[in-house]
Amino acid sequence: MRIGLLGTGPWADMAHAPALSGHPGLDFVGVWGRRAEAAEELAGRHGTRAFEDLDALLAEVDAVAVALPPSVQAPLAVRAARARCHLLLDKPVATSVEEGRAVVEAAREAGVSSVVFFTSRFQTAPEAWLAEQAALDGWFTARAEWLGSVFTGDSPFATPWRREKGGLWDVGPHALSLLLPVLGDVRRVAAAARGPEDTVHLVLEHVGGASSTLTLSLTAPPAAAGTTVELRGKAGVTVLPESSESAVQALTRAADALLAAVETGRPHACDAAFGLRVTEILAEAEGRLGERGGQV
Numbered sequence: 001m002r003i004g005l006l007g008t009g010p011w012a013d014m015a016h017a018p019a020l021s022g023h024p025g026l027d028f029v030g031v032w033g034r035r036a037e038a039a040e041e042l043a044g045r046h047g048t049r050a051f052e053d054l055d056a057l058l059a060e061v062d063a064v065a066v067a068l069p070p071s072v073q074a075p076l077a078v079r080a081a082r083a084r085c086h087l088l089l090d091k092p093v094a095t096s097v098e099e100g101r102a103v104v105e106a107a108r109e110a111g112v113s114s115v116v117f118f119t120s121r122f123q124t125a126p127e128a129w130l131a132e133q134a135a136l137d138g139w140f141t142a143r144a145e146w147l148g149s150v151f152t153g154d155s156p157f158a159t160p161w162r163r164e165k166g167g168l169w170d171v172g173p174h175a176l177s178l179l180l181p182v183l184g185d186v187r188r189v190a191a192a193a194r195g196p197e198d199t200v201h202l203v204l205e206h207v208g209g210a211s212s213t214l215t216l217s218l219t220a221p222p223a224a225a226g227t228t229v230e231l232r233g234k235a236g237v238t239v240l241p242e243s244s245e246s247a248v249q250a251l252t253r254a255a256d257a258l259l260a261a262v263e264t265g266r267p268h269a270c271d272a273a274f275g276l277r278v279t280e281i282l283a284e285a286e287g288r289l290g291e292r293g294g295q296v
Helices: 010-022 036-045 054-060 070-082 097-110 124-134 160-170 172-183 247-264 272-289
Strands: 002-006 027-032 049-051 063-066 086-090 114-117 139-147 186-194 200-206 211-217 226-233 236-239
Touching: 002 010, 002 054, 002 070, 010 027, 010 036, 010 247, 027 036, 027 054, 036 049, 049 054, 054 070, 063 070, 063 247, 070 086, 070 097, 070 160, 086 097, 086 247, 086 272, 097 272, 114 247, 114 272, 124 172, 139 172, 160 172, 160 200, 160 211, 160 272, 172 200, 172 211, 172 226, 172 272, 186 272, 200 272
Parallel strands: 002 027, 002 063, 027 049, 063 086, 086 114, 139 211
Antiparallel strands: 139 226, 186 200, 200 211, 226 236
């Protein structure tokens, strides 16, 4: 399958480009970016072409991978879908329900497949753990703590959109991508409160009767950073296992998933529609945080 890359930032360089260029089932046709010189440099490092014209790239590929801020990704994903390109998207699909819905509708109307890259969903050990827990019933509650320390040192992820939207929108999608398959959809965001800096605390009610709590941050002290996802229920207590797999390995598996969806015509569990549902929940939480200063 011929694929192009939209985006030229650090994530595109360290993860997307190596995954696409090294995948045996993909022909990495080229790169488009908002800065032509950056596209040239990235393309040169990974043995492909730079395109100044996005439509020219879309005309030469069967699919695109997107490594751009969500506010940029969403309209370009719509444009790519309308050009009959399958979509390998980053999370979150969008930071507004309207933009996320437009992506889903464009993909549906064009008949193209989509996969959203929630990292843990494409790592071997977390994926196996998730499948095991989703097969069980009787879950009572869950706790997800996703604490990053992005704005200290020289992190390549200290980007403007993360400074603006914070942990809710950057790491919140990761937490939801693991909780929803086990506990079921979210019936409502029962409570939301702000913590230090960008930190937010959420309480979710799930349709099956379970509840979950999420603590999300990009501004934790480095010594306090880390991820924990814990489930409690009739089967006991279980914790998300760590993974030693790199982002490149996980993206390679996400590309495998897109290829399988295209070949079989069966939607992947992490398709754009699932990405939209994640956006809807986060948008509800954001709205709750805006009520009475976020103490609701």
